Amino acid sequence: MLVDIKPIARSTGESLPVELSGTPDSIALAFPGFRFSEPVTFTGKVANTGDGLLVLSGTVAASYESDCGRCLRPVHGALSVPVVETYRSRYHADVGRREEKEEDDGTGYRFDGWSIDVSEALRDDLLLALPARVLCREDCRGLCTVCFADRNERDCGHDERDDSEKSPFGRLRELL
Ligand SMILES: [Zn+2]
Ligand SMILES: [Zn+2]
Structure with a gap:
């Protein structure tokens, strides 16, 4: 799931609306007994905050099917997860390390060129939001x-x- 950042690449402070829709495969989320139904969507924006940093913010939404953890009946659920992720240009990160000895704190994601691939961030955010245990109902x-x-x-x-x-x-x- 790629976002074209050309329109804001050179303008600090600018942001772009982002609407994306992808298949569960595109975010490589598959567990035994757990399936995301199509589509996985993202709505939000990406902002150029300067110094080679982009901030993606918005909401990722997905529906899933699973088995009840107690009775094994099929369960349908939906997730809607807030997203705030930082993307650092690989070029700036390298220059920072080489010339300014700026410590790369290792947080956030990297991007190259004129687009960012947000699949990994969306996958990570969805994974963190998954219920620890899926039940058909609380008192199953x-x-x-x-x-x-x-x-x-x-x-x-x-x-x-x-x-x-x-x-x-x-x-x-x-x-x-
Ligand atoms: Zn019995
Ligand atoms: Zn159950």
């Missing part, structure tokens, strides 16, 4: 760890008093 009762019945649908009668049994490995542990 999950699968019975003894007989694997969906406990949202029926009460199989098995008791799950022991916390260790709430994990799918509880039964396994018992057998070992």
